[in-house]
Amino acid sequence: MTAPAPEEPGPAVPYGTPDAPRIAVRGEAHLEVDPEIARIGITVTARGRDRRSALDDLNRRNATVIDLLTSYGPAVEHLETGALSLTPELIRHGRGERVRTYHGTVHLTAELCDFTALGELTTRLADLDLTRVDGPWWALRTDSPAHRQARRQAVHEAVQRAREYAEALGTTLAALVEIADIGAESAPSLPPAPGAMRSRAAGYGAPGGPPDEPAPLDLRPQRQHVSAQLNARFTMKPPKL
Template sequence: MSVPQVAVRGEARLVVDPEIAAVVVTVTARARDRQTALERCRAGQAAVTAVLDAAGAAVEAVETAGLAVYPYRRDGGRDDSVASLTTSVTVARLDAVGELVVALGRLPDVAVSGPDWRLRPGSAVVERARLAAVQDAVHRARQYAAAVGARLTALLEISDVGLSGSSPRFAAPLAAMARFGSEELRLDLAPAPQEVLGAVEVRFAMSEPDQEVFGG
């Protein structure tokens, strides 16, 4: 005799503050010969490193993302050499992101993109989303079983559907300020809250339903 079962999908949606920010910094130098282009690129990168070092513990990780050296044909047919070095920066203190972006952006021959707001790899928020999805599945299954006069008796199967994340477009402004000589530059950055979606599929055995539920 088959055992009555109930299968449900549990879901959870958590919206939390970002934990880190990623900034990409690219130094590009152009010269008539490759050696000079590389030397200028190295000097530019040294300036970037000095800014990152000055940020102290606010900068969590610095990684070289790419190096390129290539010819560039100017108007008139003359070839120059271009050297480009890209660095990925992980910022641990969100209140320092704006000031750091301004400081990097004031350097010559430097392009800055970001910040990209993120959760840390292996963030505890991911585990919270998974567990909340399981709790939602149990709650739904109990409701369905109760609706037919039954109760849950055993867990038969649980399947991790997965997690996904996105960044909702709302946030409180984060002010950043830096001085350019006698001028003051202010950037208002808005850290985007992170949305983590968890889902599981769960199958339970349940007791025999109350036959009166099906009575006409």
Template sequence: MPPIPGPEESAVTHTHPTPAAPQVTVRGEGRLEVEPELARFWLTVSARGGDRSAVLADLTRRNTEVLGLLRARGTAVGKVETGGFSIAPEPSRRGRGEQVRAYRGRVRIGVELTDLTVLGELVPELADREQTEVDGPWWELRPDSEAYAQARRLAVAEAVRRARAYAEALGTSLGSLLELSDAGLPEPGMPRGGGFAPMAVGYAAEEAGGAPVLDLEPQRRTVTAEVVARFTMLPPAL
């Protein structure tokens, strides 16, 4: 007489489909459009002249002024990062050897705004500064945005609905969930090519002046998630 299985053994679910335990595997996708939560843009501060020390002094001053303007916005500015610095000679077009016509210096600054309401005022104010360029904005979501979790919940719900529809078409119902896995898509909110598709506008200013308020409309982000789910079904009466 075979031994009677214990509680743990009797609770084991067989993962291989059989006529007595058929299975259904489906994909579920969640997709929604949400307002962006962050705006990123790049600043390029420049200086040019015939004397290297003077160019460096001008560049340092302008960089300090821009950083002070950003810090004055308080918590509305989430991150400020220096992306690069350079100062290089421009060779003379007509001269020979190592003759230098001028020196050009640049500092590149990455800015992340967490309060989008200040964007329309801040961007023109920065672009109106002497020898300053602004590239952006790029609209994004926070890495821990609730939109990602919501898209995943929608994907799981869609997988359950789809599996249930298959089971009902066979005149039966679902049994239990065997497996749930990410379908291997990029992180929700990210396009398949990697990175957010930029919505960029360029601004530049040579001389300081009165900066207008610019009406910038945030670009809504599409957030997606996809899962693969495997369920058992009660044996259908075919």
């Protein structure tokens, strides 16, 4: 006579049972910390009556900006060049058109980690001819410890909240069933468009200005808000109701 096959365990139920009541809670953490980096956008402009003179002027101004940025050494943590354009401006000439002048632009982005140099650098950049400065945009690094701290605090809050519910029923927690970021199973939201966060820090430098450099701008770092949210589910020992 063969022994009966052992019963296979049934699937886990998505809800609690009288022997293992379930608690679902939300954990949140909100921190306010100092920024770690600041980004500025630089737009260099040039114009000339012919294509070559406009391009040469743009190249010279771009080199001046890069030399100024690199002179700050480690304070400028990252520097990259974005879009470059050289566009003819047309005017009507009789029945046709002819080129009146050429406009050239080049966009650069600089990332600074030394805020003591930021005010002086942005002022010197804005004082250059036909140079525009946008920003600064304050931010944290993607691997900033602040993100880890917020996640840990959110977990601790979830555990504390679940314990308080269990204590209100005269019992204690038994086990952790699940923990998940809010929205972890849904489609990620799109980041805001770059133009939505743009703020003008300085405008075009006035050509023919005084040879002495202007006083540095007093730029105050903007505190950064870091948050973490999660859902957590626990089982608890059956309470005596």
